Amino acid sequence: MYNSISKWEMEVILNSIYNGIIAINNKGIITIFNKAAEKILNIKAEDARGKYIKDIVPNTRLHIILKTRTAEIDQQQIVGNTTIITSRIPIIDGDGNLIGAVAIFRDISELKKLANELTNLREIESMLKAIINSTQDAISVVDEHGKGILVNPAYTRLTGLTEKDVIGKPATVDIAEGESMHMQVLRTGKPVWGVAMKVGPNKKEVVVNVAPIMVDGKLKGSVGVIHDISEIKRLNDELDKAKKLIRHLEAKYTFDDIIGESEIMQTIIEHAKKIADTPATVLLRGESGTGKELFAHAIHNQSKRRHNQFIRVNCAALSDPLLESELFGYIEGAFTGAKKGGKKGLFEQANGGTIFLDEIGEIKHNLQTKLLRVLQEKEIVRVGDTRTIEVDVRIIAATNVDLEEAVKSGKFREDLYYRLNVLPLYIPPLRKRKEDIPLLVEHLIRKYNQEYGRSVEKISEEALKILVEYNWPGNVRELENIISRAMINMKYVENVIQEKHLPILENNKYFLNDEFGEKSVLTDDNYVYKTLKEIIEDKEKEIIKHILKKTGGNKTEAAKKLGIAIRSLYYKLEKYEL
Structure with a gap:
């Protein structure tokens, strides 16, 4: 087949190849010098053919290949001002006779230049990342599709979300309340300033500024700067809470806030969800620190009463007289220092909603009697009064006390125990769900x-x-x-x-x-x-x-x-x- 290719055809083929090709015979005389070799080495083929290889390319190793008969693959070589990658191969016929050698090479000067430019770009990128990471402002960047591509440590500190939570995820992943300004900017191509929203799992209150990223007139993404405005509000809220012996609040947790994928926790959560659908009294049992209050919040938020009040009372935090007046209220003149006009108790305030009695096992006998009346008759009597007031309140109680033992010892009323223990829910200790x-x-x-x-x-x-x-x-x-x-x-x-x-x-x-x-x-x-x-x-x-x-x-x-x-x-x- 090869004998049918003419010398002219062979030259056309060799000159069409992008790589430079130089071939020598077994005496080191150049026999082939194609167009690409001319261009790369800046030497005319007519000046090279028939000449000894070292006279044309002084630092060549083709003559050494004739001696060693060993190929040298992908070697870097400097020829004048040009850097090439070359492979040198001996040519041996079927009988093992050395016919010559050939070098096939390509110019990599441009590739080296591009590599240097890429290195410079990487250095600039590293510098920009260092600047972004050192700023105290929280920064997030998304691409033109609204996928996260960069956040800095200040963003993590503010939102509680790490790079793993955000990078490659939709721009809405950090939004707790409000619309994603990244998405708005990507839709309109216009910046937005001073937009209030809540971000992260803890619903941090922030103000955001977001601007489009334009490259050669094309929208390539957007960058957002997030400012924390919750600190002053948080301090004010903490001050208010510190002034209260009893926390009076709306339920802020749901079942989604309960962390646990163990079989035992999943079973309890499912049981608690079923309990939430009923109006019955719930008794949360478990050791201190297991999360009983979290379940109380979640049960209320899952129930039909979720749009009404949720009031938490720590029964162990107050003395008996104070706890009684707080729970049931009092009339004017009921005791020294009683407010003029009297005061509504927490049961009245929670009407239509839920009251959470934490540490129920700590209340004394006289209060146990009044609490039993609420459970049996759905009514209360204010301190100092004889008139009954009807209330519609669901009771969720919690204790880490052994109520059965307390009943045996006479510290806790047996009838109240049975009224409370309608729907018991045992929260397992952490050692049971490691x-x-x-x-x-x-x-x-x-x-x-x-x-x-x-x-x-x-x-x-x-x-x-x-x-x-x-x-x-x-x-x-x-x-x-x-x-x-x-x-x-x-x-x-x-x-x-x-x-x-x-x-x-x-x-x-x-x-x-x-x-x-x-x-x-x-x-x-x-x-x-x-x-x-x-x-x-x-x-x-x-x-x-x-x-x-x-x-x-x-x-x-x-x-x-x-x-x-x-x-x-x-x-x-x-x-x-x-």
């Missing part, structure tokens, strides 16, 4: 990212293993405190909770590694009267004092070192009276 711990930790990291202004992304496998192996006598509330403390212990630049950030958890006791080089053991002797929350607050106060001392009292610098907003620092200084 498979939920990874989900709970992920949720708590998001929660405390917002509260502490941090950008923690996850927990390490080693640290998570420690949490899973611990017995959790304080249940979910204790887990909240541990994660809270771990994130407080982390440096501002750290974004993964490691084993070193956790207290040592052994035999249901905490061994706390002091930030300043000391180690303290929490035993019954030195911490018997402190809750875990109080211990963490003590440590937070100690760290703030230490940082303030280091910064010479400079609060702005201290806030930076602590990784929190200056407003948050002033709040903590007031809280700890520093």
Whole structure:
């Protein structure tokens, strides 16, 4: 077949090839020098053919290939001002005789130039990312399709959402209340300014500015800057709550807020949803810290009463006389200091809604009698009055007390026990559903990212293993405190909770590694009267004092070192009276 190709045809084929080709005979004389070789090496073929290869290409290795009979593939070579990639191959006939050698090469100078330009672009990209990541403003960027392509650490601290939650996801993924301004800008091509909305799982109140990204006149996406406006409102709300001994609020949690995919939790959640559809009294049982109040909120929000009041009463927080007057109200002159005109009780205020009686096992006998009347007769009598008032209230009660034992010992009325125990719901301790711990930790990291202004992304496998192996006598509330403390212990630049950030958890006791080089053991002797929350607050106060001392009292610098907003620092200084 090859014998049928003429010399002219062979030349046409060789000159049509993009790669340069040089062939020599077994004496090193050039026999083939195609058009691409002319262009790449800037040497005319007529000046090269018939010449010794080294006279034309001084740094060639084709003559060495004749000696070694070994191919050299994809070698880089500089020829004049040109960089080439070349493969040198010996030509051997069927009888093993060396006929010559051939070099096939291509110019990569332009590719090197493009590679350098790409490197420069990457450096610019890295610089821009560093600038975006160092700003205190929360920034999010989406492409022309509304998919997230970039968020900075300030965004994570504000919203509680990490890159994994946002990148590649629709622009609406972070919206808790309101319309996505990213999508509006992508529709209209016009910027928007000062739009109020709520973002993230904790519904952070923010104001957003969003502008289109135009490249060569084409819309390529949009960039949003998010400003937190919730701090002042939060402080005001906390001040109001601190003035109240009893929280009077609407239910803010639903079953979607209950974290748990274990079989036991899924069964309980399904049972609670069925309970919610009935008007019957519910008794939530379980150890302290298991989340009984969360279920009370969720049951109310799932019920037909969800549009009416939800009132929570901590029965252990008030003395008997005060609790009685708060629950049932009083008439004018009922006792010294009674308000003129009297006062409605919480049962009246909750009419048509739900009242949540937390720690029901702590109320005394006289109140138990009055509560029984509410359950049996659906009516109450104000303190100092004889007139009955009808009320339509659903009661959800909760206790960690062994009511059966309390009934046996005479501390709790048996008839009231049976009235309360119509629909019992047992919330399991955390040690019975350890498979939920990874989900709970992920949720708590998001929660405390917002509260502490941090950008923690996850927990390490080693640290998570420690949490899973611990017995959790304080249940979910204790887990909240541990994660809270771990994130407080982390440096501002750290974004993964490691084993070193956790207290040592052994035999249901905490061994706390002091930030300043000391180690303290929490035993019954030195911490018997402190809750875990109080211990963490003590440590937070100690760290703030230490940082303030280091910064010479400079609060702005201290806030930076602590990784929190200056407003948050002033709040903590007031809280700890520093």
